[in-house]
Amino acid sequence: MAIRKIRLKGDSILKKKSRPVEKFDERLHQLIDDMIQTMKEENGIGIAAPQVGILRRIVVVKVEEDVHELVNPVITKTCGEQEVTEGCLSFPGRYGITKRPKEVLVEAKDRNDKKIALSGEGLLSAIICHEIDHLEGILFESRIVKEIEQEFLDKN
Numbered sequence: 001m002a003i004r005k006i007r008l009k010g011d012s013i014l015k016k017k018s019r020p021v022e023k024f025d026e027r028l029h030q031l032i033d034d035m036i037q038t039m040k041e042e043n044g045i046g047i048a049a050p051q052v053g054i055l056r057r058i059v060v061v062k063v064e065e066d067v068h069e070l071v072n073p074v075i076t077k078t079c080g081e082q083e084v085t086e087g088c089l090s091f092p093g094r095y096g097i098t099k100r101p102k103e104v105l106v107e108a109k110d111r112n113d114k115k116i117a118l119s120g121e122g123l124l125s126a127i128i129c130h131e132i133d134h135l136e137g138i139l140f141e142s143r144i145v146k147e148i149e150q151e152f153l154d155k156n
C-alpha cells in the first residue's frame with residue numbers, strides 16, 4: 001500500500017467526469033487499498049479516485065470504523081433533505097453547509113465485481129453523495145449554501 005498525492009482545488013482533473021471501472025484486477029485492488037490508506041492518513045471520511053488523479057468511478061466512504069468501497073456506484077433512491085457541514089480533502093481548511101438527501105440507497109460493485117447495495121442515513125448519506133459528486137466532476141463548493149469560518153470551528 002502507498003499514500004497517494006491528493007489533488008487540490010484548482011487541479012483541472014477534479015472537474016472531469018470519471019469513467020466506469022471495467023477491469024476488476026490486481027491494479028484496481030491496489031488503487032482501492034491506496035485510496036483507503038491515503039484517506040486515513042489525511043483523517044478523511046471519504047475519498048474518490050479523481051482526488052488521487054485517477055478518473056475512474058471508485059469511492060471509499062468511512063463511518064466510524066466501517067470502510068465501504070463502492071465501484072461504479074449509482075444512487076438509486078434518495079429521501080428527505082438535511083443540512084450538513086462538509087469539508088473535502090481537496091479543499092484543506094474550507095468548510096461549508098450543504099443540503100443533501102437525508103437517506104440514500106446506492107448500488108455498486110465491490111472490488112471483485114460482485115453486486116452490492118448500501119443504504120446511508122445522516123452523515124453517511126451526505127458522504128456518499130459528496131464522493132459520488134466527485135465522479136461527475138462536481139465539487140462541494142458548488143453545493144455550499146453557507147460558508148463556515150475556520151475560527152468558528154476551532155472554538156467549538
Ligand code: NI
Nearest residue numbers: 087088089090
Ligand atoms: Ni471531497
